[in-house]
Amino acid sequence: MDELELAYLRSSFLEPKEWGFGEPSYMMARPLQEPSDRLYKSWEELQGLAGQLLVLGERATTVCDRQRPLRRWTQENYACRRSIVDLQSQVQRLQRWASMDEIGVDIDSRPILAQHRAAVYALLNTTALSVATSATFAVASIFELCRSLAKRLEILRWHLTYFLLQLVLQDAKIHYHEYCCTSGEVLASVAGSLQTNATLVEVGVETGSTSAELFELLPQSVRLVGVDPFVYDVPEDDLSTWEKDQRKMLSMRYDADWLEGIAKAAEAIYANANAADRAGTAGAAGASMPRGQLWKMTSLEAAKRFSNSDHSDLPADLVFIDSDHSEAAVSKDIAAWLRVLSRGRGRRILSGHDFTLM
Structure with a gap:
């Protein structure tokens, strides 16, 4: 396991995480706090157990001679055997957590x-630690388990947010899906259910990090259109008082030099993806349209361009909205892109990212 992956696991298991609306549970109104506290406590319990497993796994890598069979009892490998026994004990603690009954848990969160x-x-149950015959095998099985537990923790953290949303919007139908974990990974998973030669529209590109991930993960037949004006000038009258306060806090994100810099970075990401496609190393997204297009325009301008074009030439099958976060802008975006998607055929999906600060 390289240092980058190890750092990711340490972050997942050993650092506190925000959840829900990005605030600690004690900041919420009591009607929301009480039913959600048990879920949050369970998340903390699992994170703590997984963190202890990771620490023990790292310890095993330092004390074990990975070439020495574990069944050979010698003074040299006693410390290694002890570390493997500690790992087995920690796995048993995780099993006890996983087999607990939900007695006293709120019926909605159960x-x-x-x-x-x-x-x-x-x-x-799929961990091979119990049959490991060498330290190499034992440690590898533990780190593989840690990778899976990190993903499970992230999904549970997402489900904490869904549950809170369900408490607030009781009439809404909330799906507790298993997609994980970054925006790019989720969108790529969803795009796999679309028809061949689908077009994904990312509304709000910013630095281009999600676009770069999508170019790597999407099927080569799926085209990507990124939309971002790289200029944020929402009229003051369209903003609530607290939204105006947010924009003052995040004034750097409206700085012209910063916006120019991220625009150039995004342009380079799309140019590189198209260059790879032309060279034949990225599959065949079709010669009539580049694999990626970056439109430097507003969300509403892009939606109008889609609406005014022939659908066969410029389809939209999956739209991901993560642009201006003000209530007025989001409402207009949803309405505009629903009109675009209503023109299509087959399965079409409107999705979004978050409802936090811009």
């Missing part, structure tokens, strides 16, 4: 916890 406990239990 199915969510049961789903995640069952998923963790299944992961533990």
